[in-house]
Amino acid sequence: MAFELRWYQQEAIDAIYQYFSASQGNPLVCVSTGGGKSVIIADFIHGVLQHWPDQRFLILSHVKEIIEQNHEKIIAQWPEAPTGIYSASMNSRNTDAQILFASIQSVHKRAEQLGHCDLLIIDECHLLNSESSETMYSRLIAGLRDINPALKIIGFTATPYRMKQGLLTEGKNPLFDEIVYETDIQRLIDDGFLSPLRSKAGKEKIDLAGVRTRQGDYLASDMEEAVNKNDVTEKAVAEIIQYGQERKAWLIFCVSVAHAEQVKELLTAEGIGAECITGETPKDDRARILADYKAGKIKVLTSQGVLTTGFDAPLTDMIALLRATKSPGLYVQILGRGLRISPDTGKTDCLVLDYGGNVERHGPIDRITVDHIKAGKGSGEPPVKECPECFELILAGLRICPACHYEFPEREKHEAEASSAALLANQIEPEWLKVDEVFYSIHEKFGKPPSLQVTYRCGFETIREWVCFQHGGYARQKAVMWWVKRVEQAPVPELTVDAYQHLTEQNDMKEPCRIEVLKEGRWHRIKSFDFTVKPDTPSAWNHNPAERPKPTQTMPAGIDVFDTDINF
Numbered sequence: 001m002a003f004e005l006r007w008y009q010q011e012a013i014d015a016i017y018q019y020f021s022a023s024q025g026n027p028l029v030c031v032s033t034g035g036g037k038s039v040i041i042a043d044f045i046h047g048v049l050q051h052w053p054d055q056r057f058l059i060l061s062h063v064k065e066i067i068e069q070n071h072e073k074i075i076a077q078w079p080e081a082p083t084g085i086y087s088a089s090m091n092s093r094n095t096d097a098q099i100l101f102a103s104i105q106s107v108h109k110r111a112e113q114l115g116h117c118d119l120l121i122i123d124e125c126h127l128l129n130s131e132s133s134e135t136m137y138s139r140l141i142a143g144l145r146d147i148n149p150a151l152k153i154i155g156f157t158a159t160p161y162r163m164k165q166g167l168l169t170e171g172k173n174p175l176f177d178e179i180v181y182e183t184d185i186q187r188l189i190d191d192g193f194l195s196p197l198r199s200k201a202g203k204e205k206i207d208l209a210g211v212r213t214r215q216g217d218y219l220a221s222d223m224e225e226a227v228n229k230n231d232v233t234e235k236a237v238a239e240i241i242q243y244g245q246e247r248k249a250w251l252i253f254c255v256s257v258a259h260a261e262q263v264k265e266l267l268t269a270e271g272i273g274a275e276c277i278t279g280e281t282p283k284d285d286r287a288r289i290l291a292d293y294k295a296g297k298i299k300v301l302t303s304q305g306v307l308t309t310g311f312d313a314p315l316t317d318m319i320a321l322l323r324a325t326k327s328p329g330l331y332v333q334i335l336g337r338g339l340r341i342s343p344d345t346g347k348t349d350c351l352v353l354d355y356g357g358n359v360e361r362h363g364p365i366d367r368i369t370v371d372h373i374k375a376g377k378g379s380g381e382p383p384v385k386e387c388p389e390c391f392e393l394i395l396a397g398l399r400i401c402p403a404c405h406y407e408f409p410e411r412e413k414h415e416a417e418a419s420s421a422a423l424l425a426n427q428i429e430p431e432w433l434k435v436d437e438v439f440y441s442i443h444e445k446f447g448k449p450p451s452l453q454v455t456y457r458c459g460f461e462t463i464r465e466w467v468c469f470q471h472g473g474y475a476r477q478k479a480v481m482w483w484v485k486r487v488e489q490a491p492v493p494e495l496t497v498d499a500y501q502h503l504t505e506q507n508d509m510k511e512p513c514r515i516e517v518l519k520e521g522r523w524h525r526i527k528s529f530d531f532t533v534k535p536d537t538p539s540a541w542n543h544n545p546a547e548r549p550k551p552t553q554t555m556p557a558g559i560d561v562f563d564t565d566i567n568f
Helices: 007-022 037-051 064-077 136-147 185-190 220-227 229-243 257-269 283-294 328-336 358-362 370-374 473-486 496-505
Strands: 027-030 057-061 083-087 099-103 119-123 152-157 178-182 197-201 250-253 274-278 300-304 318-321 350-354 384-386 393-395 431-434 437-443 451-458 461-467 514-520 523-530
Touching: 007 027, 007 037, 007 178, 007 473, 037 057, 037 064, 037 119, 037 152, 057 064, 057 136, 064 083, 064 099, 119 136, 220 229, 220 257, 229 257, 229 318, 229 350, 257 274, 257 300, 274 283, 318 328, 328 358, 350 358, 431 451, 437 496, 451 496, 451 514, 461 473, 461 523
Parallel strands: 027 152, 027 178, 057 099, 057 119, 083 099, 119 152, 197 350, 250 300, 250 318, 274 300, 318 350
Antiparallel strands: 384 393, 431 514, 437 451, 451 461, 514 523
16 A cells, blocks of 8 residues: 555554454554544555455444545555445445445344454444444344354544443443553644644633533533523624634534524525534435535535534634533544644634533543543643633633733732633643653552553653553553664563563663653653753763663652552
8 A cells, every 4th residue: 555654543553453462352443533544444454454365344334424434545545445335325235345334324234144244343433332232333243243253343433432331441341342542632733633723712601500411411402592592692603703704614513403504594694605414404415515615615514413523624724612512522523623634725723612611611622531531530621711812712820822922910829720621732831851860660559560660850850651561452552662762672571570670681772861741730741752862861872872871770869759649
């Protein structure tokens, strides 16, 4: 395949192979919206068939657009690929292809017709409810396993959690056993693979007092009443128009079908080209509207209940949430519509206008991660404040607004700050710290495999990281990458004690002259390393590691021990 994978796409594929080499379960791969899941799927399939040409793939999704994207991507990279499609909405019912892309709605009762499959890939698998045995997915999977009990299942999603179940690897009868890879949204933004997000606080806010909750989210009928109080919708639309003057393509997410139609009519009355898409939109009209939007013929799409997954429109540079949601998955999926880059249209970022308090409720989109959900965190951190000059939502700790350069007055030390959250954590500036010394030790935590604790002394700062050689999945993959960057010849250890022994007895590894760190609450997260050879740093011997003095095996006096509250 004449296609160069991005670094994280290759890491995701490597993580799948590594998981299957050591485990018998079903892995889950988490790649942020706009990160190119279809490319990863295509390259993984091609690689498997190169080594095991008799394997058969079934790739499932729930919407026509995702099936088309995944199929087109593998054909673009591998024109002779033995592919087929089974989807009633696409007027194709192929059951024999070696690589079969299918709609779950079309095939959930047709396991016998599809026949033997070796690998099942489920795209946007967060929609799968594994706690019920009466769903379309559970019915098909049971049928496929009757035919082939050794069926392997791989899940792909940007949001590996459901409102009731939590993580897709937890809860009652989870289909997936382990999250083997998760992308870092902020790093992908920093590398230019995703578009930055900006947020403005709407002057008009939806009053959610009295809005009831049903099945874990706000009741639509109550929320519809809330948006119709005090002309909230009309005032919000006027503000959306004001902010969108320099924006090329807008998506507006509404409470109901009637609300989406209302917003469309308000925009049309102001001379703005807008269309409405809901679950009730006829198939042909939907295809025409989406094509016109992607071509720039329509400026705005209003929607309800659709366009949150499987909708690829890179030119989208403004999103308005005229609704509230308690679902972190829906929140991330909605904002993900603006993450795709679009160099052809000159897009530099995507503006998010939030009228439902969603940013404050859920926190930074790049902080809603597997660890965040596991910890049960209901709101993001750190807190935000609203700039009084331009209404930008910025981190509460910033003294100067990065958008308009407004300088906030000094606060009294005892004054409490807000407890809401920022849209993106990239408002925190990472900093490079010079490394003076590096220390290694084995960290033991009850009920967990041991890990290698690496301590960097940077002046008066002490920064730590934990390298998990024995944890499996993505943690193991990160440990492999950590080792390969430092040790060129020795194989990657399987056990932490072997890694520790090698590091403290062999002089064959590179060490950094500085590290880039990002402060997150009480802790620092290391983003990257600089291995440039510089005097008076551990990197001074990188050209000839054999001359480096033997590493210190014990922590020097004055450096505190690891806080075991960190959860691996």
